[in-house]
Amino acid sequence: MLEASLAGQLKSLLERLTLPIELVSSLDDGPKSTELAELLTEIAAMSDKVTYERRDDDARRPSFAVRRSGTDTEVRFAGIPLGHEFTSLALALLQVGGYPSKESPELLEQIRDLDGDFHFETYFSLSCQNCPDVVQALNLMSVLNPRISHVAIDGALFQDEVDGRQIMAVPTVFVNGELFGSGRMGLEEIIGKLDVGAADRAATAIAQKDPFDVLVVGGGPSGAAAAVYAARKGIRTGIAAERFGGQVLDTMAIENFISVPYTEGPQFGSALENHVRQYGVDIMNTQKAAKLVPAATENGLVEIELESGASLLARTVILSTGARWRSMNVPGEDQYRNKGVTYCPHCDGPLFKGKRVAVIGGGNSGVEAAIDLAGLVEHVTLIEFDSVLRADEVLQRKLRSLPNADILLSTLTTEVVGDGNKVTGLAYKDRTTDAAHTLDVEGVFVQIGLLPNTEWLTGSVELSDRGEIAIDDRGQTSVPGVFAAGDCTTVPYKQIVIAAGAGATAALSAFDRLIRTGVPAEDSAAATVG
Structure with a gap:
């Protein structure tokens, strides 16, 4: 067996x-x-x-x-x-x-x-x-x-x-x-x-913590790398994360992280957390940041307010809040989320066996999802806003060869239709003719890219027109003492290995600021170089 x-x-x-x-x-x-x-x-x-x-x-x-x-x-x-x-x-x-x-x-x-x-x-x-x-x-x-x-x-x-x-x-x-x-x-x-009472007890305990030399906000690959590199300098390091591992936990297969031929998201996320814990980093899980308050002149400490009501203080902060799946923002999407609207074809695909579904998005993730689903469902329709698919040609050929798959180009999704309990269809408009149509489906798989988790930073740090944190080549943001790394920033190419490298860069830059501004770092004499 x-x-x-x-x-x-x-x-x-x-x-x-x-x-x-x-x-x-x-x-x-x-x-x-x-x-x-x-x-x-x-x-x-x-x-x-x-x-x-x-x-x-x-x-x-x-x-x-x-x-x-x-x-x-x-x-x-x-x-x-x-x-x-x-x-x-x-x-x-x-x-x-x-x-x-x-x-x-x-x-x-x-x-x-x-x-x-x-x-x-x-x-x-x-x-x-x-x-x-x-x-x-x-x-x-x-x-x-x-x-x-x-x-x-x-x-x-x-x-x-x-x-x-x-x-x-x-x-x-x-x-x-x-x-x-x-x-x-x-x-x-x-x-x-x-x-x-758990949330209140956790908030009370957090509020009593001493200031950190480096506080990392976010627990994905960039946050984990930043925490390891900071802790290896012998300074007081903390990490506050809504969920350790971040978006990587939702990744099915990882085959391009150098030296690791193959792993899966949850295993990779667990390995990240275990590595960080080896350095005695103060990990605060299930904590979501709500506001950043720049350092006050009198104490030189940056404040991170949490949704729990507690606050954390730090001499330097590294923002690594990552990104999430982008929503369609059409009527019915929120109402039928997890009632037919889903963002993970690998997870939820088997629940739609023998049914008709739609995939939104013509990039690699959308076409791969449509190919995978075609082996389970009765029929899959891929819907793309543009006039062409953006996926790799080999994936496009595979999708077009499947007898139970259709592709609709130049198509704008206008509404997720349901009966109050579950999805029953998808309304869309043909962008070339303006004709309105409804597609009978029981599932809608959304695969249209990522959105940075930065809404809470509006007005406190400079953001790009796409909502990404603007950083320089050292990971410095527009706020002194505040650095950023990973998919939430303007760094090109959202990849795990790039995020990890950016986290290391931000941590080294934060440490450099600490020693150059004369702010004491605990046990810095015992720092390990590299």
């Missing part, structure tokens, strides 16, 4: 089990149940601490529980958690089997102290790179707190549930039968939504 390399990895991991576990399945006569039984049998044979039994005690089939023997501690999967969810399966086996989590002790204690009975259901797809973080977070919570339970459900195998609950994006999470959230969520964010 498992490839030899995966089987070897899993067998090695199972050597870390300290407590016996049971794999308990509920099956039917279908081929997927046969596959699941083979998988569970294979896993049980890898360790004498793992047993497998079919009990058919769950209405969802195929499904199974990973249960700590003799207890009620368990996590459940409905489906076969391979693909992106293989790591979720491995972690579930380890954590139910007594292997401790690497999350901070404070966070683990916060989970144990949650007051309430919470039954979570997460719908995922095996091609979704955002889903494992949510699945793994809720699995861990169900292991630590007996009042929390969780089942992770492969939407492709339980289409009736997906249709009945009108799920059109993954991950989608329900708690006690009610919608809890949709899209990527980290452990801290989930806990924060359950623990109503």
Whole structure:
């Protein structure tokens, strides 16, 4: 069932089990149940601490529980958690089997102290790179707190549930039968939504922090590189990030980061955070910046006000807030977001199997999305505003060769049409004739480029007409002591490797300012050059 390399990895991991576990399945006569039984049998044979039994005690089939023997501690999967969810399966086996989590002790204690009975259901797809973080977070919570339970459900195998609950994006999470959230969520964010006092406690703790020598705002590749380069100088470094990893977490495959032939966004984002933590950087997650206040003459400190109400002070600041997917800004787009309007074809494509969909955008990302979706959906229509596609020629040829794909050029999307619950169509205008049309679709995949996350900086630093932070070749902005790096800036070519280099440049420039302006840097004598 498992490839030899995966089987070897899993067998090695199972050597870390300290407590016996049971794999308990509920099956039917279908081929997927046969596959699941083979998988569970294979896993049980890898360790004498793992047993497998079919009990058919769950209405969802195929499904199974990973249960700590003799207890009620368990996590459940409905489906076969391979693909992106293989790591979720491995972690579930380890954590139910007594292997401790690497999350901070404070966070683990916060989970144990949650007051309430919470039954979570997460719908995922095996091609979704955002889903494992949510699945793994809720699995861990169900292991630590007996009042929390969780089942992770492969939407492709339980289409009736997906249709009945009108799920059109993954991950989608329900708690006690009610919608809890949709899209990527980290452990801290989930806990924060359950623990109503968590945000206030975090804001209080942040407000009490001493000023930083370098404060990085944003946790993507540029922010991570800036934090590492600053911390290596032996100075007090902090990083405030809405979500560590940034937009890279939504990237399916990374094949052009030099020395790393292939990785995927979530793994790359996790590696960034782990690297930053090795240098003792004060990481403040789930913190969104709201305002920048330039340094006052009397103290020379830049202030960053956060949406939580707390503020951070720093001698220098590096802005690395990245970018996000650009919206169409047409009627119906916001109303039907995650109800047919989506921005991740890899994540949500399987939910539209056998349906008609549209892709907006004729660049590489749009054409690649249309090609991928054509293998799943009944029909895909690519819509491009310009009179020509901008994607690479090889991609265009591939798309044009597909029998269930159409291309509409010189086309302006005017409205996302729906029935109040989900998308039913897309209204557009032919720019050559001004004729109005409506396309019958159930999904709209938006792939029209990026928008810098800089609205909060309007009026405080110089921005380009595209909203990008204007910087010089040292990463300096128009405000003394404030630097910037990455996709939020005017630097050309929005690439991970370029963002990382720009982050290093900004950090070195910030350090140079500190030592030249006579502002003391903690332990600067112990700085490591390079």
